[in-house]
Amino acid sequence: MSEPSHAAAVADLLGLYSSIQLAAFTRLAKDAQHAPDLPGQVTISRMAAGELAHLDELERLARELGADFYDTTARFADLLGDLDRRTAPGDWWERLMKTYVAYGMLADLQRALSADLDKTLRAVVEEILADNGYADYVVATVGPVAAGDPQLKARLALWGRRVVGEALGIVQRALDEHPGLLGALPEGGEADAAGRVRNQLTSGHARRMDRLGLTA
C-alpha cells in the first residue's frame, strides 16, 4: 500500500474515532440527565467527561498527520446522528441498553479497524478504548432487573436486536461511504476486510447480550 493512501486512511480513521468519542460524550451526557438517581447521574456524567478527554489526543494526532481535525471529525457526524435518531429509547432501561449495544459495537469497530495501525497510533486507540466502566455499570444495573422481570427481559432482547440492526446498518454505510477506513487493514480485498469486521462486530454483540442474560 502506498504511503499517501495509508495516510488518508489513517486520517479517515482518526475522524471516525473523534466523531465516535464526541457522540459518546453527547450520548452519555444526555443519558445522565435521565438517570433515576443522583449517584447514577454523577457516574454516567463522569463517564461522559472521560470520553471527551480523548479528543485532545486525537486532535494532536490529526494535526501531526496534516489533517484538519474538524474536517475529518465532521465526516461521520451525520451517520452517528442518524443512528441516534433511529434508536430513540422508550424508557430508562432501553436508554441504557441502546448506549451499551451501540457504543459497545462502535468500540469494537474502532478496535477492528485499528488492528494494523503502527504501534504509536495503536497505543492511542487502546487508551481511547480502555474500559470506562460503562458496560459493567449496565450489566450490574440492567442484568438483575431483567432477570427478575420476564416481560422486561423479552422487551430488552427485542430492543437489543433493533439497536444492533441499526448500528450494523450505520457501520455498513460508514464503510461504503468511506472505503478508506478499511485501507488501514492488512492484506485481502476490501470485501474480505468488511466481512471480517462485520463478524467481529456480531460476535462482540453476542457477548454483550450474553453478559445481560439476553439472547442476541
Added chain:
Amino acid sequence: MSEPSHAAAVADLLGLYSSIQLAAFTRLAKDAQHAPDLPGQVTISRMAAGELAHLDELERLARELGADFYDTTARFADLLGDLDRRTAPGDWWERLMKTYVAYGMLADLQRALSADLDKTLRAVVEEILADNGYADYVVATVGPVAAGDPQLKARLALWGRRVVGEALGIVQRALDEHPGLLGALPEGGEADAAGRVRNQLTSGHARRMDRLGLTA
C-alpha cells in the same frame, strides 16, 4: 460561631457547589448539542467536561468533613432544575445568553459565599471558579452579532433581564431554604449578609451585560 454549625454551613456550601458544577456540566453538554457548527460543539463540550472535573475534589472535601456527597448535592438539585425549566431558550443566542447570565451569577454566588472560608477550602473554590473561557466565548460570539442587529440586541437585553430575574429568585430561595449557606460568612446578621450577596450578584450581572454591549 461554634464549630458544629460552621461545619454544617460548609457542608451546605459544598453541596451547593457540587450541584452547581453538575448542573453546569449538564447545561453546557446540552448547549453543545445545539451548537451551529462542530468547532462550537467541541469547544462547549470541552467546557462541560471541565466543569465536571471539579466534582472529584468536592466529593473528597465532603468526605473529609464527614458529609454525604450525594445527600448534600441533592439538596439543591430541585432549585437548579427549576431555574433551568423557567428559562427555556428560544434560539441559539438565547441559549448562550441563558448559560452566560445564569451560570455567571451562580459563579458569583459561590465566590460571595466562600469569602470567609479557610484557606484550603477557598483554594479549592477558586480552582472551581477559575475561568473556563465560556464568558469570553459568549462575548466573542454573541457580542458582534448583537451589535450588528438592533432587533436581536433588544431581544437579548430583554431575555437577559428575564434570566437574571429567575436566577435571583432561585438564589433567594436557596438562601431562604438553606440559611446555613450564609453561616460561613463573617459578622453581621443574616439579613445583612443576604443583602450584601445580592448586591454582589447584581453588580456582577451588570458587568456581564456591559461586556455584551447590552443594558442590564
